[in-house]
Amino acid sequence: MEEIFSYDVMPYPSKFFLQTHPDRLATLATLFGMNPARVETCRVLELGCGNGSNLISHAFNLPSAQFVGVDLAENHITDAKRSAEELNLSNTEFYQMDVMEMSAEKFGKFDYVIAHGLFSWVPDFVREKTLALYREFLNEAGVGYISYNAFPGAHHRQMVQKMMRFHARHLDEPVEKVGKSISFLAFLSENATEKEIFTPILKSELKRHFEHDAADIFHDDLSDLNVAFYFHEFAELLKQNNLQYLAEAELHAMGTQSLSSEARSMIESLDDVIEREQYLDFLRGRIFRQTLFCREEIELKRNPEPAVMNKFLLSSSIRPLSAKPELSSQKVEKFVGMKGISIEIDHPLTKAALVHLGEIWGRAISFGELLKKADEMLEKQDLPAEKWDEQFYITSAILLQICRGTGLLELHLFQPGAATEASEKPKINELARWQLPQANNVLTLLNLDVKIEDEISRHLLEICDGTRNREQILEEMREFIEQSEDIEGKETLLKDLNDWLSESLTQLTKLGMFEG
Secondary structure (H helix, E strand, O other), rough: OOOHHHHHHHOOOOOOOHHHHHHHHHHHHHOOOOOOHHHHHOOOEOOOOOOOHHHHHHOOOOOEEEEEEEEOOOHHHHHHHHHHHHHOOOOEEEEEEOOHHHHHHHOOOOEEEEEEEOOOHOHHHHHHHHHHHHHHHHEEEEEEEEEEEEEEOHHHHHHHHHHHHHHHOOEEEEEEEHHHHHHHHHHHHOOOOOOOHHHHHHHHHHHHHHOOOHHHHHHHHHHOOOOEEEEHHHHHHHOOOOOOEEEEOOOOHHHOOOOOOHHHHHHHHHHHHHHHHHHHHHOOOOOEEEEEEEEOOEEEEOOOOOHHHHOOEEOOEEEOOOOOOOOOOOOEEEEEOOOOOOEEEEOHHHHHHHHHHHOOOOOOOHHOOOOOOOOHHOOOOOOOOOHHHHHHHHHHHHHHHHHOOOOOOOEEOOOOOOOOOOOOOEOOOHHHHHHHHHHOOOEOOOOEHHHHHHOOHHHHHHHHOOOOOOOHHHHHHHHHHHHHOOOOOHHHHHHHHHHHHHHHHHHHHHHOEOOO
């Protein structure tokens, strides 16, 4: 257990994982035929909760739900309790405890149990206990989440990690150990003689580490405990504990997008979900999985019908490529998401629905209300209202396919409220203000993850504290930019600063950043 205590030497950085949010877990459970606990009043347990930043990010907008975090590192739990107190959260509890000492008798049952970044980095006996706890802790309709390293992709990653650990094996101080290992990896990537396969792997891993904190590298890559699993092996571990595979926390990870037609046909010919997922990993070289599961006695609906869409809220950042998309005909229109993923749609009602989703981003809308809005858009273009029940079914089938295959659309069962207009003295929400000094990402009141791309954007968020009106914010931003030495294109930015500020405040409002 020595490595676990290394978190007292170098704490894990503050992070939150939206893929572990109760809304995500409940949504996927509902999609596949379960009746999970209501998000607003659920009970959640996180094993290996770190400094509590993940649970706290969930608890902030769910005041009637209960959140319990357990971690072995004393400094993590101390930080978690302090943070919950700073945010006046009364729905969180944190305990310093070894998972080997946990039981339902002490903690009770839970609707959702999560463990992110734990399973692959603990000894075998802890892994066995962890899975046993899931069976013990989960309510009858409970959902479990575990992330873990996956083969076949983890083979090349483990190769690089072993070389890094070997080179830094004599060092104990965390920062020095990380620096030594990364320097060696950079040396290898430039000087390795096998250029066709080996060098690209080294360069890829080096690039990945440039995006990570030292603590990430120290605990994840330089840990002596770093185990990966083929998916069928993990599924067997679930079965041994009377649990069954439900889904991946990112629904599109189960889809066949990006596969060749031959590979897609091969995957779609498989009836067994375990075999299907395993062969998907073979084809994609999967490195990491975020798997959801439930009790084995639950009967799941592996192929949900389009009518299931009526249970959900939908949200999307999707936009039509054309400035004036033609909606009322069967002309093909291209739609693009934030990450450049695109789809082409020719069905009028579906095109109208996608346009409306993009217009209201980042808010979600019920499926029924979305169809109503899309219908109204087409009526304004004088499209005859014929066989709308059939058209509604087609749209639900297409949108379900997009959700399952691309990640361009998100399904929800819950979304908190947020201000629809920025006030005269804009004030970012309390959770984001708390996250701002310690992270590069903050959460909005709509539970959207916003990455702070640069120091100008960070400073804007810092001074939107409810004490300054827009003119004062504009002047402070102007002064900040003028005094900064590292900002490129300073003259252009200052010239357009008023427009930039208005656009930024509008965008932040749409994303739900501000309190009412």
